Amino acid sequence: MRSLMPFVLAASLATAPASDPGGPRGTGFQDGRTSGVVLRDSKIVLSGNGLGAKSDGYRVKRPCWYEPGDKADDMLTRQQDIRDDWFHTHPTGTAEDFDQFLKQYKDKVGQNGRWWAPAYNAADPDGLACATGLPGAVWVPQGTTPPGGITLQELYDLARAALTVPEPKIELSPDVKSYVNLPTWVWLTGIGATTRSVTAELPGVMSATVTATLTDVKIDSGTTSDRAEVRQDCGPTGHPYVKGGTFTCGVRYLRASVDQSRKAYVLTVTTEWPVTAGGGVAFAFQPVQATAVRDVPVGEVQSIVRADSTGKP
Numbered sequence: 001m002r003s004l005m006p007f008v009l010a011a012s013l014a015t016a017p018a019s020d021p022g023g024p025r026g027t028g029f030q031d032g033r034t035s036g037v038v039l040r041d042s043k044i045v046l047s048g049n050g051l052g053a054k055s056d057g058y059r060v061k062r063p064c065w066y067e068p069g070d071k072a073d074d075m076l077t078r079q080q081d082i083r084d085d086w087f088h089t090h091p092t093g094t095a096e097d098f099d100q101f102l103k104q105y106k107d108k109v110g111q112n113g114r115w116w117a118p119a120y121n122a123a124d125p126d127g128l129a130c131a132t133g134l135p136g137a138v139w140v141p142q143g144t145t146p147p148g149g150i151t152l153q154e155l156y157d158l159a160r161a162a163l164t165v166p167e168p169k170i171e172l173s174p175d176v177k178s179y180v181n182l183p184t185w186v187w188l189t190g191i192g193a194t195t196r197s198v199t200a201e202l203p204g205v206m207s208a209t210v211t212a213t214l215t216d217v218k219i220d221s222g223t224t225s226d227r228a229e230v231r232q233d234c235g236p237t238g239h240p241y242v243k244g245g246t247f248t249c250g251v252r253y254l255r256a257s258v259d260q261s262r263k264a265y266v267l268t269v270t271t272e273w274p275v276t277a278g279g280g281v282a283f284a285f286q287p288v289q290a291t292a293v294r295d296v297p298v299g300e301v302q303s304i305v306r307a308d309s310t311g312k313p
Helices: 006-012 072-081 083-089 095-106 127-132 152-162
Strands: 045-047 064-068 113-121 138-141 169-173 183-189 195-202 206-213 216-220 228-232 249-253 265-273 275-277 288-296
Touching: 045 152, 064 127, 072 095, 072 113, 083 095, 113 127, 152 195, 152 206, 169 265, 169 288, 183 216, 183 265, 216 228, 216 249
Parallel strands: none
Antiparallel strands: 045 195, 064 113, 113 138, 169 183, 183 249, 195 206, 206 275, 216 265, 228 249, 265 288
């Protein structure tokens, strides 16, 4: 298979998808070297309510790939339209040279197949280098896939990399300060929908959906078991304080925090979102987790004993 020069490749990738499923689009997110999904030179459409929060660092195994692109007639037209660009990058080129350049596209007219072109995940630190290492667009006969062509597994990988869940906010009762042996109730706000999904679709070719469902909350008291008793029956978002209710989610601190850094225990709450793949496929993913922390100062209840009128305590 013959490859194209880089400037021709850039022109061939500028088209929008032939069909568009509609709905919200997203690109995922990146924090430093933490990978999400930022698609470049791609026709893949990302959608779903799982887009929009901070990436958990999931990385696709191969950050670049080939995607099916133009049919032979469309590619030839596209290359004919870049005549001025071609001469700009080939100032000594002649009309005959340009005709020779077009021959590789004219030769494919009438054949069943498509030109496949490189795309990559720019959020991955290795994405651009991976794409640069591909030899450019290649002609692929109908019914076949080129080496490096995107697979269904990789499409699921991209959906998973783009999948995010909200960072929770910890609520406590008592709120500002707790006391030794007093139950500190724990629950979460800011979660919204407890099911989040992302669909990665290559329109007209294939689609992959992954779904994360919040099922559990884990509490770390920030200290050892001899200083805190943790109740972990929290359900997906903990239980707000209810007068007279049963204390099942939170911490009962057994020692004051005066000897701790900042004179408070550092309470950590982690939400766990198991991930499933749609379409009945057998692809397995580890759960997505999101963590929040909060300082909990714990004091001791002070009692003052006053003498009665007889002078007795």
